[in-house]
Amino acid sequence: xxxxxxxxxxxxxxxxxxxxxxxxxxxxxxxxxxxxxxxxxxxxxxxxxxxxxxxxxxxxxxxxxxxxxxxxxxxxxxxxxxxxxxxxxxxxxxxxxxxxxxxxxxxxxxxxx
Amino acid sequence: xxxxxxxxxxxxxxxxxxxxxxxxxxxxxxxxxxxxxxxxxxxxxxxxxxxxxxxxxxxxxxxxxxxxxxxxxxxxxxxxxxxxxxxxxxxxxxxxxxxxxxxxxxxxxxxx
Numbered sequence: 431x432x433x434x435x436x437x438x439x440x441x442x443x444x445x446x447x448x449x450x451x452x453x454x455x456x457x458x459x460x461x462x463x464x465x466x467x468x469x470x471x472x473x474x475x476x477x478x479x480x481x482x483x484x485x486x487x488x489x490x491x492x493x494x495x496x497x498x499x500x501x502x503x504x505x506x507x508x509x510x511x512x513x514x515x516x517x518x519x520x521x522x523x524x525x526x527x528x529x530x531x532x533x534x535x536x537x538x539x540x541x542x543x
Numbered sequence: 544x545x546x547x548x549x550x551x552x553x554x555x556x557x558x559x560x561x562x563x564x565x566x567x568x569x570x571x572x573x574x575x576x577x578x579x580x581x582x583x584x585x586x587x588x589x590x591x592x593x594x595x596x597x598x599x600x601x602x603x604x605x606x607x608x609x610x611x612x613x614x615x616x617x618x619x620x621x622x623x624x625x626x627x628x629x630x631x632x633x634x635x636x637x638x639x640x641x642x643x644x645x646x647x648x649x650x651x652x653x654x655x
Contacts (some may be wrong), residue, residue, distance in 0.1 A: 434586075463642070473587060473630075473645040486642055521586045531577060531589025532643065539584075 432456040434535035436522050442541045443512055451507045451538045453522030462505045463523040463532065464497065466490070473521070479505065511543045549633045552650040555625075561618040563649050565631030568612040573635050576607060577643070578616045578625040587630065587645070590616065621653045 435454040443449050455462050464476040477487040479497055496508045505524075509516055519539050521533040544621075548566040555561040567576065577592040591598055591605045598605045604617040618625055630648040634641050 465643075467584075472647060473643075474583070475642040475644065478642055486641070517622050519584060523586070529592070531579070531592060532587075533589065534586030537584070538568065 432533065434522055434524055434533050436440070436520075436535035436538050438538060439536070440504050440539045440541070442543060445514060445542055446511050449509050449512055449540065451520050451522075451540070453505045453507075453535055455505055455522065455524030456526075456533055457503070459524035459526050459533070461485075461525045461527075462497075462499070463525075464507045465521045465523065465534075466518040467521065468515075468536075469517045476520075509540075512540075514542050515523075516540060517542045546624075547633055547646055547647045549629075549631055549646065551629065551647060552652070554652050554654055555618075555621045556641075557623060557653055557655050558620055561616075561621040561625065561651055561653070563616040563618075563629050563631075563651065564613065565616070566613045567631070567633050570611050570633050570637075574633045575635070576614050577632045577634060578603070578605065579630045579632065579643070581630070581648070582627040583622075590629075621638075621651075623653050623655065625651065626653045627651060 437452045462479040467473045475488050477491045478485045494510045498506050519537040521534050521537045523534040525532045575592050575594050578590040579587040581587045591603050593605045607614045628648040628650050
């Protein structure tokens with residue numbers, strides 16, 4: 431069964447540093463997403479991406495965040511200057527057209543120290 | 544998207560059917576009901592979705608009431624591996640890029 435692959439599985443970074451979280455969505459999917467989940471809290475939407483541009487973003491997705499699809503297979507989330515409160519699990523997801531369910535990756539645990 | 548209400552937790556005996564309810568009384572005519580689950584800290588996993596007819600796949604069945612104000616996810620023979628948080632989400636499926644809004648879900652504990 432096709433999978434969404436995320437790397438790394440765990441990243442530790444110092445406050446103020448830039449991090450890039452990487453995702454390889456399912457190859458024939460057209461919509462890409464980032465969600466995050468702070469420990470013990472709900473899964474929160476960050477951003478959706480379609481046709482090489484952001485289609486929707488939440489209030490969390492401020493100027494410190496950016497997304498990119500640098501080639502035909504990768505989808506990245508960059509946090510420019512990390513804060514302690516950015517510590518969370520970050521999930522990438524993709525979906526095809528037609529309203530089928532998303533496929534989520536297994537996540538990257540980001541720890542900001 | 545319409546809001547959903549789910550019980551915070553449920554228990555089920557292994558091998559028995561698990562019936563997880565969801566209320567979505569403000570659902571609109573073009574909104575679908577989606578179910579996902581999250582096992583421990585893994586990424587959410589899509590289970591099933593439907594508009595108004597009952598749906599079944601290899602994982603579960605979805606029963607939607609005639610007025611569409613509530614639904615039930617049925618795991619016919621729950622196993623220990625079905626222990627997870629189950630999320631009922633309402634969204635407009637026609638816009639495949641629409642975000643999912645996760646609530647607190649139902650924590651299902653399957654017991655031996």
